[in-house]
Amino acid sequence: MNTAASSPPQALLRRMFDAAIASAQPARCIPAHLPTPEQLGRGRLIVIGAGKASAAMARAVEDHWPGPLSGLVVTRYGYAVPCERIAIVEAAHPVPDEAGLAAAQRLLDLVQGLTEDDLVLCLISGGGSSLLPLPLPGLTLEHKQAVNRQLLKSGATISEMNCVRRHLSAIKGGRLAAACHPARVLTLLISDVPGDDPIDIASGPTVPDPTSCEDALAIVRRYGLTLPAEVRAVLESGRGESIKPGDPRLARAETRMIAAPQLALEAAAAVAREAGYAAHILGDAIEGEARDVGKVMAGIALQVADRGQPFTPPCVLLSGGETTVTLGGTGRGGRNVEFLLSTAVALEGHPRIHGIAGDTDGVDGQQEIAGACLAPDTLARAWQLGIKPRDSLADNDGHGFFEALGDSVITGPTLTNVNDFRALLIEAPDNH
Template sequence: MTFQATLLRSMFDAAVATAQPGLCLPRFLPEPPRGRTVVIGAGKASAEMARVLEQHWPGQLSGLVVTRYGYAVPCQRIEIAEAAHPVPDAKGLEAARRILALVQGLTVDDLVICLISGGGSALLPLPHAGLDLAVKQEINRALLQSGATIGEMNCVRRHLSAIKGGRLAAACHPARVVTLLISDVPGDNPADIASGPTCGDATTCADALAILQRYGISVPEAVTKLLESGASESIKPGDPRLARSEIRLITAPQIALEAAAEVARKAGIVPYILGDSIEGEAREVGIVMAGMARQVAMRGQPFEAPCVLLSGGETTVTIRGGGRGGRNVEFLLSLGVSLNGHPGIYAIACDTDGVDGQEEIAGAIIGPDMLEKAWGQRINPRLSLANNDGHGFFQAIGASVVCGPTLTNVNDFRAIYVEPQARTAMSSSD
């Protein structure tokens, strides 16, 4: 690896490492209760969170958490179930039903510890009465391809669910509920992390219906009637059943970016965090970031090179082609096309859970030779971008980043390393 690629990969590795449950979870654990301790949860990091909880919990506990296929880890007292992500399956449905059953009949002396991380929405697919899993799967696929933001997708999910939008916490009443959250969403809004199964939701059925209409998503008549009637309204903030429900954010994208920034500093490179909640169409964000990087390289504005531009958040991809990809490789391919081989600019974009889109590929790393490598393989980069084929493109030029399940998830990680360029003096004339 070149110095630039090694630096970028080291920053990504540091971002993932600082978000590991073993590092961030123990100090947020509550005191043991007088009664039972029941552990429930869902998400790509939930199994590792459960293992860390077992290692640090002094008393009795039992429970069930559900994670993505391939993300299970061995636990002694907490059962680990696996299910599909990002499109839910029957295993997730079964796990959601069992989790809801586990919290029935609890008392005021009992404690529920809920372990939630990104991916929990798909892993807890318990449809509202009158709907079935097939409907949820169909709507989920349409939302994923529509270009809707994560907040919009989760608003719809909450209002078609029997467990999300505060319903899980309400089912635990009158027990105390402590939710330990790993954020993977822009702004760290608990209602949008796994669609907020244990927190109040201010959005409405009308909001969910408007989102479906905005993106032209066709739904069965039963869904339209359900939302129009308001019968599937979520649990609202201030509901008395949530009075003993507490949310504790244990790590988030900003923390991961700060860890990456420290790696850059130690290498003698000045880091700049542009934001931890950047959203928008991935290819459009790539174009904007390319313009910023060129301005830094050529003009020293708004930052002097050498430097690293760091950002996180969750972009979206509107599916237009039939290629293989995810939002990180879509962003990176757009960035590389826009840079057009500009010297001295290198970049990485990866999903911190190790999976960009639906494949076990975290993302990729590029340098100024990206286009040259592609043309050498007789690959047209613009056609690859038009076909949403980021994974196919980067695999062909040997630029993919594959790290396997990271057992955490703090969303997208992007870093652009910019070296200084010779500047051309500019003057104005009459």
């Protein structure tokens, strides 16, 4: 029986977003991947990690590990979870700070002098790149901050940004796992990157890196970045080369993906189907300029609503990935709100299309706002307030636009991160 008409679209969209976040909660994902004390034997268990979900992951380990352990993880300010045996440090994201620098050094110190019997459990999630900003010798935190700010504004993809970061780091690009040698290393990953490549999650501190300093320089040239002389020297000299595939120090390193965008989209799809809507996942790794992706998604939604192609309404179109915003205006950016505002402009107030877009970590861009909701009357309400949607989009002011309408989605720290979540809900014609 079709029960879609009985489910208010905005409430359903928010339930879907919440389900996506819940599917990636560490308490749900961690326990099945922990070794047993018998498997560990006489060695020690050392827990390390970084990312927006790392503290919640550490808590899940403590709750389900019966034996002794010690460790340290670093997470974003506001994302700490109380732990008894694992130290939790908070630091800045997306631009690193002194707290992250000190924590990264402590983490590296913690894994010195291990034996073959020891096991390092590494908990990695999105955000770890800026939370582990330990630079190579000859570079400073200020150098890392300067490069990071340029990368964030450049329009580079997350893969490109992390390639540059890896080659300026004393801890990323497999260096952390190499420091753990000869101990075993088990890395549990919560993916926030398109394609779920471990080298791009927190810039791959425990996995080998097939890219090179020359690849990083090519990205610098591609986006016209201005590097401090010391940074350019590290890349041009090859001193920034990371740990490569086949390195014997990583022979005992294992990686497991425990949560990813696809799983989150599937959880949301189940909620939509329970409410009587067909659910279609268009992709979990969609990249590109947020406003361009918004136009494309709007075009697909209009074809569904007006032509019944390629899907018949009522239905929901789901997608994930990580778009980019090239800042040209004076607004605050935020790829999810920019996507949604671009979608709204392209839909022109279509009476049967609703939407939501948000970052599953609860932070869109540098704002403590996850994203926003879109309704058929979004443009009309903006005009009534004297707000011109196209001008807001041109100014990269999606956050200001949706805040003025009261349509921001605020979750607070979600303690996980599986990238962006986008859903467009298309009602059946007989609903109006």
